[in-house]
Amino acid sequence: MAIKVTLLTHTPNPEQTVAMAAKLCYSPSGIEDIREGLDEEKTSSFIDMLASLGHASPTEHAYFTFGIEGISRACSHQLVRHRIASYSQQSQRYADGTRFDFVTPPEIAKNEKALAAYEKALKVEADAYKEIRDALAVGYINEKCPDKYSGTDEEIINAYKADDKKSCNAFIKKANEDARFILPNASTTKIVCTFLHTVAATEHSGKFVKLPNRCFCNVLRLLRIFSKTAARHACSDHAPRAICVAESKRKCVRNTAEKSKVYI
Secondary structure (H helix, E strand, O other): OOEEEEEEEEOOOHHHHHHHHHHHHHOOOOHHHOOOOOOHHHHHHHHHHHHHHOOOHHHHHOEEEEEEEEEEHHHHHHHHHOOOEEEEEOOOOOOOHHHOOEOOOHHHHOOHHHHHHHHHHHHHHHHHHHHHHHHHHHHHHHHHOOOOOOOOHHHHHHHHHHHOHHHHHHHHHHHHHHHHHHOOOOEEEEEEEEEEOOOOOOOOHHHOOOOOOOOOHHHHHHHHHHHHHHHHHOOOOOOOOEEEEOHHHOOOEEEOOOOEEEOO
């Protein structure tokens, strides 16, 4: 599965928005005339001035919201640890875990023996997830309707769903809460991220980006995608566009300090 990053929405004319905030800070301009005279050259001048002064707060008035698909839970865990954005992530409590895809690290993919063991483990976990989820759901059904249904877990669930779909779906979601504990970090996820201008940077604001020294490189790779997309939209209001990163281009990222690997 390819990683897909889509710009969902952003501040119209973000650099001008930042320049207006800067102008307010450094000039006697009133709110009514704060936009006056902010042509492209003047806007760029204000941005450069902020960068030279290290004054980043005006850049926080612009935002970019991205949707991300096809990354692993391992990657999303690293991303959300860095409080550089607001996040909304697909819930494993409510989403059906039997429909998740899995990310295969390239080092495993090119090792035949390792790949066989990896795929075997994923199948065991996927089968166990469904077995646990269905067993829990049937338990809830039997508590509510003792001795009414018989057959396999799947047959009981389907029969109960035909009688009371709303209640059945509630039982399944409840079962998901415990069954999800068995899902691996390889599970794919979807996440919406809203970055302030300081991080979803335009060509100027790379000078403002501040990240933890030990930020995983795969997170930095996503940020580069965000940055390039934001730069294209910095001075115009285009419709959302998607960037696809081919599966073949995924690379193993090593954190030498922790001697661990994380993959996107």
